[in-house]
Amino acid sequence: MTSVRRRLTVVVPAFGLLTFAVLLVAPTLGSTPISLRRVFDSSIAWDDNVDAQIFFVARLPRVLAGALVGSTLAAAGVVMQALLRNPLATPFTLGVSAAAALGAMAAIALHLDATFLGAAAIPAACFGGAMVGTTIVYFLATRVSGGLSTNVLLLAGVTLNTFFSALITFVQYLVDPADWYRTARWLLGNLDVSSYTPILASVPLIGIALLLFALLPRTLNLLTLGDDVASGRGVDVATAQRIAFLSASLATGAAISLAGPIGFIGIVVPHLVRLLVGSDHRIVLPAATLFGAAFLVSCDLIARTIMSPIELPVGIVTAMIGGPFFLWLLVRKA
């Protein structure tokens, strides 16, 4: 059996290369063919250089957003599955996503982007919703049991998820048809950011979450064996669970604020990675973080091109792949 160090020196460069290749190729492909020579030809004025505009305004931000969101949701999925000791958990299991979505729905319904804060209104409300949801779930889970009970966490999270989803439906019912269309589009998840500002805004939040994730891998291995085993091996279980829950929630909130609730990344990617590299989180976590980027950018490439010139929201593509995959996992397990 090779050591973790040796496996890391194979796995990380392999997934790194794959992701790098996808990120390099994806912006050059799309419904309109572009010439890379023209894109980087500085002798052509920006206003006349349609190729450069497509590359730098339409495609590159989209690819970068896809990479960031894909990495974040995949890593958050790995952490959530270990924390809840449940391979079927996703970053959205504990209600953070529904709370985030409710925040976005409220911002759309109240036209906050027209009256207040401008384009940042919806992401800001969304992230605020995620943090409120996280606080409620955390409060419930610590209140009932002194420590942080993963059972209560799961029950409270799933219940709040349903409750917030009901509120989302309620908001959608109240708004006028034009706003309803915006809410529905938002809920599908979309990487069409067409500017670098929201990406840059989410980088610090995602950065903090990923740094916290980096503290966790060996501890996550032990948490999956159960609280008693982890504690007996020297893990401060309550602290580890708090860091895992709060960092995964932060990551999820930031990712949803950027691209809406893009489903299934957080479960498909971790499982594909585990099939390839085993269950040691010291390898799974970096591999899933890299592969998440490649996976979501690839899905978005399909979304942009498969029904060209129509662009699908990427959430539809990930759901088409993720739904059957999820069922396959379930059946395989049984």
Added chain:
Amino acid sequence: MLRADNVSFTYGQGPGIRPATLSGISLEIRRGQVVGILGPNGSGKTTLLRMLCGMRRPDHGSVTLEGTSLDRLSRRALARRIAVVPQETQLAFEYTVLEMVLMGRHPHLGLFQLEGPNDFDVARDALAATGTAQLEHRRFSTLSGGEKQRVVIAAALAQAADIMLLDEPTASLDLGYQLEVAALVTSLNQERSVTIVISTHDLNLAASTCHELVMLRQGRVIAAGPTTEVLTPANVRELYDVDADVHVHEPSGHLVVVPVTRVTRPR
């Protein structure tokens, strides 16, 4: 070396099954001993083990390791001294046997430190000591019950602690595996000088492996001392409401307990 002084504990309000409470428990685990904790279901055996490894803090009284209160030791420091083998180990994800045993090295590794050659040596040595070396590359979930239990004990052994607490290590095993685990406990104690505390329902396991016994009923110690002195028909009756014959089994030289009838305790 490990002492409980007048330890009491009550589980707080909360949902779920309320395990037993403990009241006024004092005991001392001496270095090099194998100590058995006996008692009926709900008598507080598991709770007592949790106190002894510092997973739970007593409401009153204290647990000390060589004079230092467990409260003053970090989880990590404690894990380097005391290893725990829980009743059951259920995996949410697949790990190989070697991966499982290497996880025992957790309290010896820094935050970002990976296992080095020394850790692999310790893990392989633990596999050899538990007779599971040939299972190294197998997935844990494909092992039999007895193999799993031995691998879990190997992981605890890799922790290199001088005290090992085992919570009903034979509870879900058939007779053959029960004997294997009993022999393993004895060899760890004799050949590796591990001080061992076992909670068990199996009186004959206790009789054959334990130097000393602590008998718990309803969270109190009703008898404690050397096995040959404490394992008496009177104490078994007091403990389980069962009339039993206890006699020396000549070939093995240790006591055997033959349960005869259930008695009704006058209320």
